[in-house]
Amino acid sequence: MKRKDFLKTGLTAGAGLTLPIFTSQKPIPVIRKARNIIFFSYDGFTWEDFSSAQHFSHRNFGKSLHLEKLFHRGAAGSMQSHSLTSMVTDSAAATTTWATGRKIVNGSLSIYPDGEELTTILELAKAEGKATGIVSNTTITHATPAGWIAKHLNRRDEENIAEQYAAFKADVMIGGGVEAFDPNLRSDRKDLFKPFKDSGYSVVTDLEDFRTVQPDKLLAALSEDHVPYEIDRRFRAVPAPTHREMAEKGLAILDGAENGFVLHIESGRIDHANHRTDAGASLWEVIAADETLGMLMEYVDKTPETVLIMASDHGTGGASVYGVGERYRSSSEIHDLLNKRTASFPWIMRELGRNPSEAFIKEILTETTGVHVSESNVRILQQAIAGDNRMPDEAAFPRQPIATLGYVLKGGTNDLPTHLNINYGTTQHTAGAVPAAIYGNGVDAKPFGLIDNTDFFYWMTEAMDIDYQNPEMSPEKAASFYE
Numbered sequence: 152m153k154r155k156d157f158l159k160t161g162l163t164a165g166a167g168l169t170l171p172i173f174t175s176q177k178p179i180p181v182i183r184k185a186r187n188i189i190f191f192s193y194d195g196f197t198w199e200d201f202s203s204a205q206h207f208s209h210r211n212f213g214k215s216l217h218l219e220k221l222f223h224r225g226a227a228g229s230m231q232s233h234s235l236t237s238m239v240t241d242s243a244a245a246t247t248t249w250a251t252g253r254k255i256v257n258g259s260l261s262i263y264p265d266g267e268e269l270t271t272i273l274e275l276a277k278a279e280g281k282a283t284g285i286v287s288n289t290t291i292t293h294a295t296p297a298g299w300i301a302k303h304l305n306r307r308d309e310e311n312i313a314e315q316y317a318a319f320k321a322d323v324m325i326g327g328g329v330e331a332f333d334p335n336l337r338s339d340r341k342d343l344f345k346p347f348k349d350s351g352y353s354v355v356t357d358l359e360d361f362r363t364v365q366p367d368k369l370l371a372a373l374s375e376d377h378v379p380y381e382i383d384r385r386f387r388a389v390p391a392p393t394h395r396e397m398a399e400k401g402l403a404i405l406d407g408a409e410n411g412f413v414l415h416i417e418s419g420r421i422d423h424a425n426h427r428t429d430a431g432a433s434l435w436e437v438i439a440a441d442e443t444l445g446m447l448m449e450y451v452d453k454t455p456e457t458v459l460i461m462a463s464d465h466g467t468g469g470a471s472v473y474g475v476g477e478r479y480r481s482s483s484e485i486h487d488l489l490n491k492r493t494a495s496f497p498w499i500m501r502e503l504g505r506n507p508s509e510a511f512i513k514e515i516l517t518e519t520t521g522v523h524v525s526e527s528n529v530r531i532l533q534q535a536i537a538g539d540n541r542m543p544d545e546a547a548f549p550r551q552p553i554a555t556l557g558y559v560l561k562g563g564t565n566d567l568p569t570h571l572n573i574n575y576g577t578t579q580h581t582a583g584a585v586p587a588a589i590y591g592n593g594v595d596a597k598p599f600g601l602i603d604n605t606d607f608f609y610w611m612t613e614a615m616d617i618d619y620q621n622p623e624m625s626p627e628k629a630a631s632f633y634e
């Protein structure tokens with residue numbers, strides 16, 4: 152056979168077939184049984200993001216991240232995240248896999264394309280008499296928390312997801328997203344707060360009420376859409392709960408539950424910031440998550456039979472922190488410029504408005520990023536704002552003009568940056584393996600190497616002595632529904 156023919160045959164033979172990527176069900180490194188499981192997900196978080204936050208924390212706060220301690224003291228490794236029909240997952244498929252042990256098609260929540268529903272770890276825990284909860288700084292009906300309760304072919308149908316929450320009734324639901332519950336904001340005018348109030352829940356939408364309420368069961372929707380970015384809360388006095396106080400409230404309610412609990416906490420906005428190539432917002436989300444993590448590790452240390460799992464669901468943005476200068480000696484100093492970022496990109500764009508002058512753009516960008524942009528870059532930004540009527544909002548993925556803001560703030564060249572030595576490769580999700588760890592009493596503190604995101608479901612069920620397998624679907628069959 153000629154080489155050309157061989158290549159042709161080889162390619163044809165391989166096209167469309169599933170690669171033999173392992174989907175292990177590795178023995179659990181958590182050896183003892185667990186009454187309580189806390190699953191802390193970092194959405195869109197890569198090892199590179201970890202490194203960025205680690206160095207920032209050491210150089211600016213003079214201390215280690217709790218995440219470093221977790222990786223040292225717990226069992227840690229990397230997790231591969233491909234979904235059933237794509238090497239790159241979205242959050243819906245990824246969270247489903249944690250919650251059910253099965254890979255599904257991107258965009259769906261705990262359901263196969265033929266409508267067959269999967270049973271989630273929260274349903275299994277509830278059936279065992281355990282208390283359950285979800286906490287997130289996204290809308291509480293957003294994909295990552297939703298996949299642990301709701302079944303839906305379209306993750307974006309958050310109004311329906313709220314109805315499924317009303318049917319399931321987890322003991323704790325804390326996040327943003329009033330709009331999916333409030334009759335004045337829902338398209339069908341249904342009052343989705345009512346079924347919770349009728350069942351004895353405290354329903355809270357006000358931050359002060361949230362801080363004082365001490366309920367047995369809680370639905371807290373603390374902002375219309377997602378909870379504001381940490382960088383804006385911290386430096387721009389935007390009213391918002393901290394991530395830690397949301398998690399702490401959820402934990403306080405579930406603590407002492409008679410048969411234990413399963414609590415899923417998400418830091419969901421690392422992903423949003425990375426989608427927008429917003430390195431400053433992303434960094435402060437990681438720092439805020441780290442404060443939550445420290446609190447959770449302390450809780451685990453003093454609470455027997457409690458296991459903490461930390462995992463990213465996938466990478467977002469592919470940001471890389473690159474070497475600068477002779478022997479790369481300037482890398483850390485240039486990375487310190489993150490210190491000058493004091494507002495998120497959406498905050499900056501709202502401040503600039505629809506027709507900002509050159510002077511105003513320069514003033515705002517200098518104040519919020521420390522960057523003195525060139526006149527030509529100011530013009531590029533003005534043109535992007537003028538040419539696009541869709542002003543960026545919290546719900547939109549990064550398009551013009553917000554991606555243009557990322558571009559003009561980059562400045563210089565990659566080898567010799569005048570601004571920050573962080574370069575985003577994409578505004579989409581990425582395929583690479585991501586950080587994961589397990590911590591708690593009885594956890595064998597060895598690295599677990601490379602695991603698959605299916606593994607967590609089996610670790611959790613084994614820890615809780617639950618014997619359950621969800622139905623499987625082949626990638627070929629799943630793909631056939633979308634041909």
Ligand SMILES: [Zn+2]
Nearest residue numbers: 194195242464
């Ligand atoms: Zn995600």
